[in-house]
Amino acid sequence: MVLYVVATPIGNIKDITYRAVEILKESDIILCEDTRCSLKMLNYYGIRKKLISYHKFNEYKLIDKIIEDILNGVKYVLISDAGMPGISDPGKILINRCIGENIKVDVLPGACALINGFVLSGFKNDIFTFIGFLPRNTKKMKETIKLMKETYTALIIYEAPHRLLNTLNLLKNEFGENTKIYIGRELTKLFEENFRGTIEESICYFEGSKIRGEFVICIENYKKDNIQIDDDFILNEFYENKRRFNLTTKENVKKICEENNLKKNYVYDLIINRIDKIE
Template sequence: MTGTLYLVATPIGNLEDITLRALRVLKEVDLVAAEDTRHSRKLFGHYGITTPLTSCHEHNEAAKGERILQLLREGKSVALISDAGMPAISDPGYLLVRRCRDEGLPVTAVPGASAVLTALAISGLPVERFAFEGFLPNKSQARRTLLKGLQAEQRTLVFYEAPHRLLAALGDVVEELGGGRQVAVARELTKLHEELFRGSASAALDHFGAERVRGEIVLLLAPAEEAPQQETVREALARWRRDTDLPMRQIVKEVARQFNLPGSEVYRESLALKEEDEEE
């Protein structure tokens, strides 16, 4: 019998945001692998959890993963937790889960708090479709390149951001997507000083530029507005003919003015339209 790797979600702020199942699993497993054992001991102390802790972070995940895999092979159960939220989501855990899957070792999740879903739910932005993009790049040029590539995205975009980079990130949003782009900034979710700002990117820049930004940040960008479908010259001719009683000569003049085209070019299109009608 092999052991099971449990991915256990932990609170993103408020220590009460943890499930009964999560508490039971953390108490019953043989070992808990934590992103930062110092941080996790606060949670363990609050709930009287005495299970042994070991560190598993981005710098030692490969090496520590081998020890965890061996324990699972021996039939031991291990819980993986991050500092906040679900492990492996912009946190260590992906490599370990992949190796378990490759070896056929059982992996299961104990769901719970999620900063991404919490921010989306309270943002007031469209939530039918969204894309989580993780952390924005540290450097402005890379950040602006990423944002430029996403400027036409029709889903709400969700990013994690460090408080000391929020103003720079918002400035790049203004430059690449426009100051009118609607954004939401969720700060210190579930904590005493929770804040949700919603408005234009320019207004967000002014709001958070007033004083030092603190706490964990989730930045959300509203979907791009769909560009209006461009009407062709022939479609415009057909519309004018359908909706008015003007003679074709006058319609050609109006459409030529609309598209800033020579009358002769629009006249040729009107002849083509007439041929289409005759063929039908």
């Protein structure tokens, strides 16, 4: 008695594990967020099974039948349109019900946009907080963003194209226009787009363009007291300042020292020792 939870590609159709394909081929029924969307991937791998549409509008209606079937030996696999079920996608309710019924839940790892986004951001934070999609209600959205500001980690949210600019403006009002941000679009696809800069720069970047696709947004939100100022931190700051402001080595060292209360001689010696690798 097992419910299989399988991650599917977030863009590139080949980003799926061998085991995931095997489990899908061995299944009796595949629960799909949108059967039309899932069919493209399933047909690519020659998987022809019974598909049932399973989403937030019908999961309570279907759950009793699914549990009964699993207890009777029917092999169910749960997938979403893209990524890992249960991460800003349907799945949590069924998974929790299976746990309550002592049904094993087997999660097959795979693509997940928030992980790609965090890695691509290049932020210094060792930890992150995943928020998911912000509330649609403007008041609740503002309240959530205020709570986010008090969470001193990298912050990761998902956003739809028609709400992107409004969300960025709300983030600017709360975090400040110079807060660093990463925005990823069409991740793993041919035309993947990655923006890195400040919140103000991101607004200028997206204002004049056609905004399509879903977005992963990472906000660098940390207290300097919580960041270990070591050699790696200093060198990362040097790279970032050089990329964004095209500073000379002298200007760069001065900026790093002033912002982090460091001794100029130490920072300068560190940079000079690595300069052949940097410039």
